[in-house]
Each structure stands twice: as C-alpha cells, then as structure tokens.
Amino acid sequence: QTTEQLVKGATDTSNVLNYGMGYNLQRFSTLNQVNKDTVKNLVPVWNYSFNDDRSEESQPLVYQGVIYVTSHNATMAVDAKTGKQIWKSKIEYPAETPRIVCCGIINRGAALYDGKVFRTTLDANVIALDAKNGKELWRQKAADIKEGYSMTVAPLVADGVVITGISGAEFGTRGFIDGWDPATGKHLWRTHSIPSPDEPGGDTWKGDTWKLGGGSTWITGSYDPELNTVYWGIGNPGPFNSAVRPGDNLYTCSVLAMDPKTGKIKWHYQFSPNNPFDYDSVAEMVLADMNVEGKPTKVLMDANRNGFFYVLDRTNGKLLAANPYVKVNWATGIDMKTGRPIETDVSKDAREGKKVTVYPSILGGKNWEPMSFNPQTGLAYANTLAFGGRYKTEPVTFKQGEWYLGMDLTDLWEWGDGPRGHLKAIDPMTGKSKWEAPSDIPRFSGVLSTAGGVVFSGALTGEFEAFDADTGKKLWQFQTGSGIEGQPVTWQQDGVQYIAVTSGYGGVYSLFSGDERLANVPPGGSLWVFAVKQ
Numbered sequence: 001q002t003t004e005q006l007v008k009g010a011t012d013t014s015n016v017l018n019y020g021m022g023y024n025l026q027r028f029s030t031l032n033q034v035n036k037d038t039v040k041n042l043v044p045v046w047n048y049s050f051n052d053d054r055s056e057e058s059q060p061l062v063y064q065g066v067i068y069v070t071s072h073n074a075t076m077a078v079d080a081k082t083g084k085q086i087w088k089s090k091i092e093y094p095a096e097t098p099r100i101v102c103c104g105i106i107n108r109g110a111a112l113y114d115g116k117v118f119r120t121t122l123d124a125n126v127i128a129l130d131a132k133n134g135k136e137l138w139r140q141k142a143a144d145i146k147e148g149y150s151m152t153v154a155p156l157v158a159d160g161v162v163i164t165g166i167s168g169a170e171f172g173t174r175g176f177i178d179g180w181d182p183a184t185g186k187h188l189w190r191t192h193s194i195p196s197p198d199e200p201g202g203d204t205w206k207g208d209t210w211k212l213g214g215g216s217t218w219i220t221g222s223y224d225p226e227l228n229t230v231y232w233g234i235g236n237p238g239p240f241n242s243a244v245r246p247g248d249n250l251y252t253c254s255v256l257a258m259d260p261k262t263g264k265i266k267w268h269y270q271f272s273p274n275n276p277f278d279y280d281s282v283a284e285m286v287l288a289d290m291n292v293e294g295k296p297t298k299v300l301m302d303a304n305r306n307g308f309f310y311v312l313d314r315t316n317g318k319l320l321a322a323n324p325y326v327k328v329n330w331a332t333g334i335d336m337k338t339g340r341p342i343e344t345d346v347s348k349d350a351r352e353g354k355k356v357t358v359y360p361s362i363l364g365g366k367n368w369e370p371m372s373f374n375p376q377t378g379l380a381y382a383n384t385l386a387f388g389g390r391y392k393t394e395p396v397t398f399k400q401g402e403w404y405l406g407m408d409l410t411d412l413w414e415w416g417d418g419p420r421g422h423l424k425a426i427d428p429m430t431g432k433s434k435w436e437a438p439s440d441i442p443r444f445s446g447v448l449s450t451a452g453g454v455v456f457s458g459a460l461t462g463e464f465e466a467f468d469a470d471t472g473k474k475l476w477q478f479q480t481g482s483g484i485e486g487q488p489v490t491w492q493q494d495g496v497q498y499i500a501v502t503s504g505y506g507g508v509y510s511l512f513s514g515d516e517r518l519a520n521v522p523p524g525g526s527l528w529v530f531a532v533k534q
C-alpha cells in the first residue's frame with residue numbers, strides 16, 4: 001500500500017491500512033450504508049475463533065479483501081468476505097513472560113507495508129511476516145524481558161520506517177521508541193523517552209533515577225506526512241512514588257514530535273510533570289484540521305489520562321485548549337501560558353506520602369481505548385472512566401524484573417454511586433460533552449464513528465453497540481459471547497459496508513477492579529464481522 005492511501009484514511013473506504021484508520025488516527029469513515037436508519041438491520045456475517053482465552057484488543061487491518069488480525073500468540077489472515085482462514089502464524093514466547101506484563105496478555109495489532117505484516121511480541125521482539133503466507137521474514141529483539149520490558153503496541157510505518165514503542169514502566173525500565181528498516185529489520189534509530197544526564201532534559205532527573213524512570217511508549221503514534229512528523233505519547237514515570245524521583249521527569253507524561261527517519265525530537269509538550277498517579281500520556285494523539293478562533297489550524301488532540309482534554313498546535317506544540325472532560329481534583333486547571341497544571345493539595349499531599357482520594361483514578365479519565373474524531377460533527381467520541389482512586393505511597397527498592405511502584409495497592413478504588421463510565425461526545429475546545437451515554441460497568445473498547453451518523457463501541461459484558469452520533473441514543477446491540485476490548489473498524493467491499501470488531505474478555509479492569517459483575521463473563525477470543533441484512 002502507499003502512503004497516499006494512509007493519508008486519505010477515511011476516504012480510502014475499501015481498506016483499513018493502519019492502526020487508527022488513517023495516519024491521523026481519527027477512526028472515522030465516510031461510509032454511510034450503515035446509518036441511523038439501517039443500523040437496526042445489522043447482522044453478523046461470520047465469526048472467526050482465535051482459539052484463545054485472553055483479552056483481544058487487536059485492531060483488525062483490511063487490505064484487498066484480506067483481514068490481518070493479531071492475538072498475543074498468533075497472527076492471522078482471514079478472507080474478509082467469508083471468514084475463512086487464509087493463514088495463521090503462531091507466536092511463541094518464554095513461559096515467564098507474563099510475569100513482567102503489567103496489565104494483560106495482549107497485542108493491539110499489526111502494521112502493513114510493502115507486502116509484509118509487522119507486529120510486536122509480548123517478549124519484546126519485532127517481527128515481519130510475509131503477507132501472502134505468514135512466513136516469518138525477519139525478527140529483531142528490541143529489549144530483554146529479564147529487565148522488565150514487554151511489547152503490546154501495534155507498529156506504525158511512517159516515511160518508510162517501522163516504528164515501535166515499548167512497555168514496562170512498572171518494572172524499573174527506561175522507555176524508548178525504535179525505528180526499523182521494513183525490508184531487512186535493520187535497527188535504524190532509538191530515541192529514549194528518558195534522556196540521559198548529558199542530553200537535553202537530563203537535568204529533570206536526580207542522580208541515577210533516569211535509569212529506572214519508566215516512560216513506556218505502548219500506544220501507536222500518529223503521523224503528519226506534510227510536516228513529516230510523528231506524534232508519540234510517553235507513559236508514566238517510575239516508580240509511582242514521586243518522592244524517589246524529584247524533578248519534572250522529562251519526557252514522561254508528554255507527547256514527542258519526532259522525525260520518522262531519524263527519531264530526532266522536534267518538540268515536546270509535557271502534560272503532567274513529576275506525576276505520582278500513573279497518568280501515562282500514551283493514548284492516541286489524534287490529528288485534525290480545525291478552525292481555532294477563526295483560523296484554520298493543524299491540531300493534535302488528546303483525551304489525556306490525567307482528565308484534561310488537550311488541543312495543541314501540532315506544528316510547534318503550542319497549547320490551544322486544555323479542559324477537564326471528567327471529574328478532576330489533582331489540579332484546578334492548566335496554565336495556558338506555561339502549559340503546566342495548577343495543582344491542588346491532592347497532588348501535594350500525595351507527594352508527601354499522605355493518603356489521598358484522587359480523580360481520575362490511576363486508570364485515568366480515559367485509559368488506552370482509542371476515541372474517534374468525527375470531522376463532520378466536530379466531536380470526539382470517547383469511552384471515559386467516572387471513578388476515583390485512593391493513593392498512598394510506600395517505600396520501594398528496585399529489583400530487576402519485579403514490580404517497582406512504591407504505592408500501596410490494597411485499597412485502590414473510590415467507585416462512587418453512579419455509573420463507572422460513559423461514552424461521551426466531547427467538544428475538543430471546551431472538554432464539555434454534547435451527550436453522555438452512561439454505563440454501570442466502564443467500557444474499555446475503542447470507538448468508531450462514521451458519516452452514517454453512528455458511533456460504535458463495545459461493552460465488557462459482550463454487547464457490541466451502536467449509538468446515534470447526535471444524541472447518544474443506543475440504536476442497536478449484539479451479544480458477541482465474550483467481553484469486548486477490541487477496536488471496531490469499517491470498510492466497503494463489492495458494494496457492502498462491513499464492520500469488524502474483536503471480542504475477548506480480559507485487560508486491566510478485569511485484573512485490578514475486582515468487579516464481581518464480570519466474574520462470569522465467558523472468555524474466548526474471536527473476530528466478528530457485521531453488515532446490513534440485504
């Protein structure tokens with residue numbers, strides 16, 4: 001496929017070529033065969049089993065009638081029309097790998113380029129497969145699991161370079177982003193998310209703290225080909241106990257604007273300096289062209305885990321708007337001049353070791369599950385979290401390959417009485433919702449929006465759901481048999497609009513919430529494809 005197709009994103013309706021449905025990660029499609037009127041007639045066309053019982057977060061890719069989808073232990077190619085398996089290529093990793101994975105045995109998807117399928121493995125390898133038959137063409141070890149590194153991220157191919165991130169900030173690692181040659185796997189560059197003392201930003205770490213400073217890069221970046229810039233989010237600093245690491249801790253909880261050919265940092269913006277609350281800033285950096293104060297502006301949008309919705313000028317990193325989209329009590333706002341949060345006593349007390357109740361919780365106002373931006377309504381549709389967390393530091397010592405947190409995990413949640421999550425239609429410039437569809441159990445699935453005026457997402461209890469983009473009214477649902485943490489996509493083939501999503505329960509909420517309402521959700525990974533009944 002070509003860069004041009006990827007740039008077109010929403011308008012190349014016959015393929016789904018990358019994570020995010022276009023380099024801008026808008027997850028928006030101009031297709032409208034499935035619309036507010038017809039969505040009630042949406043029926044499953046086929047279902048394909050992964051023979052797996054883990055959380056299935058993979059975003060399917062579609063190219064010339066073939067779906068490429070991943071699980072933690074396999075890469076699969078399936079005929080998009082019939083659901084017939086074309087090939088399945090198994091992934092092996094050492095049995096001890098799950099021990100250094102913080103939040104679920106998962107993989108978020110592949111990248112396609114030049115006849116190859118690229119993906120990462122849980123034991124921190126990057127591999128290339130032949131798209132025709134699934135044969136492994138090259139494999140590169142990015143990092144060592146013994147040091148606490150793992151990989152769940154879908155690669156990005158930008159300017160002819162395969163770009164990957166890393167997981168492991170909860171295990172005393174030092175994050176990075178890598179560039180690889182798609183043809184040979186040759187390692188082209190590595191940009192650390194934590195600078196060493198002699199690099200710019202190195203002075204934001206004291207002593208040796210930078211060596212264990214975290215800053216994972218576990219969600220795929222966006223790319224602006226015109227500016228030839230990749231935008232990649234950086235995770236939380238390690239350990240959570242911020243008393244151990246005084247300073248701003250660059251580039252944790254930041255976005256980096258980078259040159260894809262060299263990995264060179266063009267600018268950065270830090271959302272949460274010296275963050276105690278695990279507010280990874282990895283979530284999708286969505287690109288759009290918007291009118292800001294009457295001027296057409298190239299923006300980057302981020303529904304940050306810290307509870308603020310940010311709009312930046314992506315040409316230079318200048319802050320244009322930052323407003324809460326969920327309840328926030330660790331800061332009263334963001335200083336528009338300095339770009340820094342105006343922190344409350346909750347942040348101060350947390351740093352001083354006092355027990356606090358913080359909103360949002362350590363899972364954030366929104367976790368990893370990607371939102372959709374619909375340029376026709378101008379709204380971002382996001383699954384948000386409505387609960388707080390209890391936070392208390394404890395002393396911590398580093399042991400290689402073990403959790404490195406410095407936080408008491410025994411009494412984590414402040415659930416409150418209301419719904420624990422919402423699907424919200426958010427105005428990017430104000431953070432305010434046009435509508436909110438509540439959910440007693442929070443949603444951890446990606447969101448898709450379309451020109452048909454429909455928004456798709458899934459529930460942890462298994463329902464795949466469609467909502468009216470203008471009102472939030474639920475229009476349709478279908479029970480997929482296991483919980484949905486997948487990322488819906490759509491494309492058109494031979495005049496039919498298809499919608500696909502993976503089903504398969506697991507992930508961070510199931511691991512840490514203790515939510516008994518989910519105790520009996522059946523496991524079982526599979527791919528569902530839907531179309532309107534003809």
Ligand SMILES: O=C(O)c1cc(C(=O)O)c2c(n1)C(=O)C(=O)c1cc(C(=O)O)[nH]c1-2
Pocket residue numbers: 057102103104106151152153166167168169170216217218235236278280363367368507508509
């Ligand atoms: O810091 C990290 O390296 C890291 C990695 C991951 C991951 O790779 O899945 C998650 C998180 N952190 C995390 O904080 C988190 O809440 C989370 C949720 C999930 C998930 O897949 O449901 N992964 C991760």
